[in-house]
Amino acid sequence: MKGKPLFNLLGVLVVLSLALAACGGGKATEAAVSDGPKVTSSGFACPEPNPRMEVTSTELNIFVWTEYFPQDMLDCFELVYGIKLNRDEYSSNEEMYAKVSAGGTAYDLAQPTDYIVPLMIRTGLLQEFDHSKLPLLGNIDPNWMDQSFDPGNKYSVPYLAGTDAIVVNTEAVENVPTSWSDLWKPEYAGRLVFIDDSRAVIGMTLVTLGYDPNTTNEAELEEAKAKLAELVPNVKLFDSDSPKTALIAGDVDLGMVWTGEAFTANQENPAIQYIYPEEGPVLWQDNWVMLKDASHADAAYAWINYIMQGEVFWLTIRDFQYTNPNIAALEYAKANQPEVYSAYFDSPITNPPAEAVAKGFGIEDVGEATPLYDNIWVEIKGGN
Amino acid sequence: MLQRLRESKSMQGTFLALPTTLWLFVLLIIPLFLTLIVSFGQRSPDGGVIFSFSLDNYIRLLGYSTDCPGGQASCFDPLYVNILWRSLTLAFNTTAVVILLAYPLAYFIARAHPKRRNLFLFMVLIPLWTNFVIRVYAWMMLLRKEGAINIVIGWVAGLFGIEFTPLEMLYTPGAVLVGMVYEFLPFMILPIYTSLEKIDNSLYEAAADLGANAVKTLLRVTLPLSMPGVVAGTILVFIPVMGTFIVSDILGGRQVILVGNLIQRQFLDARDPTFGSAASLILMVMTLIVTYFYTRKFGFGEEIVAA
Numbered sequence: 001m002k003g004k005p006l007f008n009l010l011g012v013l014v015v016l017s018l019a020l021a022a023c024g025g026g027k028a029t030e031a032a033v034s035d036g037p038k039v040t041s042s043g044f045a046c047p048e049p050n051p052r053m054e055v056t057s058t059e060l061n062i063f064v065w066t067e068y069f070p071q072d073m074l075d076c077f078e079l080v081y082g083i084k085l086n087r088d089e090y091s092s093n094e095e096m097y098a099k100v101s102a103g104g105t106a107y108d109l110a111q112p113t114d115y116i117v118p119l120m121i122r123t124g125l126l127q128e129f130d131h132s133k134l135p136l137l138g139n140i141d142p143n144w145m146d147q148s149f150d151p152g153n154k155y156s157v158p159y160l161a162g163t164d165a166i167v168v169n170t171e172a173v174e175n176v177p178t179s180w181s182d183l184w185k186p187e188y189a190g191r192l193v194f195i196d197d198s199r200a201v202i203g204m205t206l207v208t209l210g211y212d213p214n215t216t217n218e219a220e221l222e223e224a225k226a227k228l229a230e231l232v233p234n235v236k237l238f239d240s241d242s243p244k245t246a247l248i249a250g251d252v253d254l255g256m257v258w259t260g261e262a263f264t265a266n267q268e269n270p271a272i273q274y275i276y277p278e279e280g281p282v283l284w285q286d287n288w289v290m291l292k293d294a295s296h297a298d299a300a301y302a303w304i305n306y307i308m309q310g311e312v313f314w315l316t317i318r319d320f321q322y323t324n325p326n327i328a329a330l331e332y333a334k335a336n337q338p339e340v341y342s343a344y345f346d347s348p349i350t351n352p353p354a355e356a357v358a359k360g361f362g363i364e365d366v367g368e369a370t371p372l373y374d375n376i377w378v379e380i381k382g383g384n
Numbered sequence: 385m386l387q388r389l390r391e392s393k394s395m396q397g398t399f400l401a402l403p404t405t406l407w408l409f410v411l412l413i414i415p416l417f418l419t420l421i422v423s424f425g426q427r428s429p430d431g432g433v434i435f436s437f438s439l440d441n442y443i444r445l446l447g448y449s450t451d452c453p454g455g456q457a458s459c460f461d462p463l464y465v466n467i468l469w470r471s472l473t474l475a476f477n478t479t480a481v482v483i484l485l486a487y488p489l490a491y492f493i494a495r496a497h498p499k500r501r502n503l504f505l506f507m508v509l510i511p512l513w514t515n516f517v518i519r520v521y522a523w524m525m526l527l528r529k530e531g532a533i534n535i536v537i538g539w540v541a542g543l544f545g546i547e548f549t550p551l552e553m554l555y556t557p558g559a560v561l562v563g564m565v566y567e568f569l570p571f572m573i574l575p576i577y578t579s580l581e582k583i584d585n586s587l588y589e590a591a592a593d594l595g596a597n598a599v600k601t602l603l604r605v606t607l608p609l610s611m612p613g614v615v616a617g618t619i620l621v622f623i624p625v626m627g628t629f630i631v632s633d634i635l636g637g638r639q640v641i642l643v644g645n646l647i648q649r650q651f652l653d654a655r656d657p658t659f660g661s662a663a664s665l666i667l668m669v670m671t672l673i674v675t676y677f678y679t680r681k682f683g684f685g686e687e688i689v690a691a
Contacts (some may be wrong), residue, residue: 095652101431102657190552196638198653236555237637251554264584358506368429374654381649382467382641 029375040080046076047311049302051135057296060303061086063096065286066241067260070315077306083299091240092196094374099176100125100291108294109303114285115199116148117156118145126155127292133301136308138356144285144325149365156287157209157304160322162259163352163360164200164282167193167243171271172253181208183256184227189234193246193255196238198377199363200282202228204256207279213361216369225376231378247272258284263321263349274349280359281352285325308345317344323351431655441662464646464663468670471642474557475625478564480619482621485565486572490613491606494580505577508570516567518570521633523563527554527635555637560615563631568624572617579613580606615682619675624669642665 039044066089078085088107090096093116100110101123112120120126131137134157137145144158166183168176173191177183183192194201203213206226217220236252238245243257244265257265262274288304290297307313309329317324317333318340324330333341344350352360366373389395411466422442424436443449493504494636526532534550541548542586543641583606591601629644645661650660 092653094655098652100429100657101655119430123432196653232639235637235639238639239637246528249528249530370429370431370655371427371654374656378646378649378654379463381638382463382646 004025007322012317033227038076040072040075040079041069042072044072044076044315046072046079047309049080049306050309051305053133053298054306055081055083055298055302057083057299058088059084060109060296061088061107062303063088063090063100063105063110065089067339068111068286068320070319072319073307073312073315076312077303079200080300080306081299083302092198094198105291106295107291108300109298110289110291111159111286112156112289113363114147114287115363115365117149117287117289119370121150121155121215121290125292126289127294128154129157130301131292134305134308136305139308139310139313139326139328141325141327147285156289157308158325159286159288160316160320161283161285162322162350163326163356164195164197164204164256164258164275164284165262165356166254167247167257167262167265167272168254168275169250169269169272171246171269172250176275177254177277178275179208180204180256181279182277183254184208184231184234186234190255191229191253192235193237193243193252193257194235194238195243195257195261198373200374201256202373203282203361203363204279205231207361213282214364214366216372218372221369221372221376225380228376228380238381244268256323259349260320260322262289263347266347266349272383276333276348276352276359278357278359280361281356283357283360283362285375314340317350319343321347321350353377392612419661419664422658425658427656427658431657433657434491442660442666444659445662445666447671467641467646468643468666470640471626471644472670472674474564474642475559475622477561478568479618479622480627481561481565482569482572483617484560486569486576486609486617487614488575490576493577495581501581505574508573512570517634519567520631523559523566523635524554527559527562529554530667554635555639557636558642560632560640561637563635564625564628567628567631568621571620571624572614575616575620576613576640578608579610579616583609611682615679622678623671623675627667 040046042075060083062085064087069087070353074085074087077083090099093113095114096110096112097119099105100107100120110120117126121293131153137157138155140158144161145153150156166177166180166339169178173188175185175187177185177188182188202224203222204218206213206215209223209227210218211217211220211224237246237256239246242261243252243255244261246252247255247257247261247265248268259274262272266274288302294300308326308328310326310330310332313324313326313329314337315332316322318337321344324344330341330345333344348356389399421435422433424435424437424438424439426436426438428434446463447460447461447463455594492506493501496504528534529550529552531554533553538548538550574631587605587609588601591605597611598606627644627647629642629648632640632642632645643666647660647663647667648665650656654660
């Protein structure tokens with residue numbers, strides 16, 4: 001044996017990997033055949049689907065945002081329906097659109113933000129929802145339904161909503177910014193984090209110049225580009241996956257993020273606060289859409305209905321705190337999970353004050369002007 | 385038919401090469417041809433491709449624009465040329481640092497006791513068992529402001545009572561260089577090792593017999609004989625570094641833009657596959673030119689086969 005450490009080591013590794021493979025396999029079969037009370041690996045007892053949909057598909061492919069789904073919600077759906085849920089993730093609307101429109105994907109559902117929905121409808125990527133198969137649509141607060149990007153919700157069903165506003169570590173930053181235009185101050189250079197979201201960041205810049213955040217005027221966009229070119233060298237990090245990580249770790253001290261990231265960062269470190277800028281936050285809403293060539297439509301309806309149940313959807317309030325349009329979920333959480341509910345309801349991050357919402361602005365589809373925005377983004381970020 | 389196959393050497397060759405030829409044709413030649421066609425097209429507002437024959441994408445890449453903010457007939461914007469230049473210098477720097485680090489290690493392994501060599505080589509390969517992206521993320525943990533490196537330096541400074549402000553290492557071009565060097569080091573060590581290991585021991589004895597000292601032996605015997613390994617390693621490192629975008633995305637905070645990032649963004653963020661295709665082709669041509677001149681000077685590096 002002596003003199004053969006290599007083989008010993010290899011042997012150990014082989015045994016280990018076999019053991020790991022066995023574990024993995026075991027879990028998968030368990031999920032498929034489990035009978036009786038359905039409990040996820042974290043100990044969450046899955047509510048039964050109500051109503052239970054007729055499903056013949058054994059698979060569902062969804063294309064969704066990163067850091068947006070409670071694991072229990074995903075596991076429960078697989079457990080109660082015995083459907084294999086395949087999830088691919090993206091971290092920008094533009095990326096999602098590029099991949100879906102290139103074709104050849106097998107996704108059934110995607111999750112575009114408001115302004116991308118009209119584009120996807122226009123380019124024929126979507127199919128209409130059959131509202132008779134969405135009995136729980138009434139769980140959604142009417143304030144989030146029938147929006148201008150999809151009148152009558154023919155093609156889209158709301159998931160979560162939120163804002164983009166200023167996040168700041170008040171321990172590290174002396175002069176706390178109160179407006180978007182404050183972010184240009186030289187004292188913040190090298191300490192900024194921004195979501196990698198072209199339309200939101202350019203929209204915010206346009207607003208600081210006093211222009212429409214959805215302008216199609218080339219001169220205004222050119223001005224915004226020049227203004228943004230002053231900001232980008234001060235930005236340390238563009239991150240749409242998890243900007244909270246750099247904030248909590250102290251690599252950056254302030255910036256522009258969306259609701260859920262700010263909420264989690266604030267829970268980790270209460271000094272990290274979310275400030276609604278004077279010019280108003282960006283308001284947005286993410287939505288389920290069904291792709292034209294979806295081959296598991298029945299499973300897709302089952303998924304949307306299942307997660308829309310109040311006793312399932314409240315998990316989003318527990319794990320990924322965004323503004324919640326599901327009334328049933330809020331009521332369920334209020335009655336059964338008072339702590340989770342009050343953390344959500346009392347936080348100005350998830351439950352923005354009315355005056356902030358009133359000042360806020362949305363991002364809209366700009367049609368023919370889209371290339372102007374796209375080019376500004378790529379050129380600005382390539383410049384340094 | 386079988387009889388003829390048994391007799392004809394050329395037919396056997398054709399048969400053996402058929403699977404790879406098909407593979408390369410379907411997955412390399414055809415896509416490359418499509419990329420070329422797309423690169424002459426124009427994007428539609430919704431991100432589709434309008435097929436046409438226009439050199440606009442290439443002209444834009446070289447920095448010339450007919451749509452100038454000042455209203456002149458044409459103007460020059462070095463944005464993309466700068467990105468190309470940045471990638472080229474980073475690839476050169478990475479390769480140089482990797483050679484400097486890999487050569488002594490490969491030499492050490494090649495001169496080690498034969499029983500130990502396999503263990504050492506094995507240790508070089510172990511990191512490759514972990515996913516590329518995960519290894520880059522590990523560097524994030526090390527380099528961040530409250531990361532391992534700053535904690536250790538801070539602790540040592542504390543022992544000597546020195547004031548220490550954490551270094552800003554993550555999300556800088558330096559972090560990208562470190563990440564690239566780390567990722568590609570094994571691809572340099574292995575070919576250099578292979579060529580060093582092949583050097584006959586009697587050559588060193590002969591050099592010593594003829595009165596060469598250690599430095600002279602290194603310069604006149606070891607280095608020239610191991611050049612094929614260095615060349616092979618350089619090709620294996622330089623080409624991927626030119627096109628990689630993961631390392632600069634993660635360790636550069638999406639602020640250090642290389643050609644790889646530019647191309648990726650054209651396809652995803654900017655939804656302009658035509659410009660992305662043009663940039664891909666320019667990257668290929670640039671890499672080919674550099675490799676061509678390099679291999680003309682130093683040969684093709686037969687160790688590429690051995691590695």
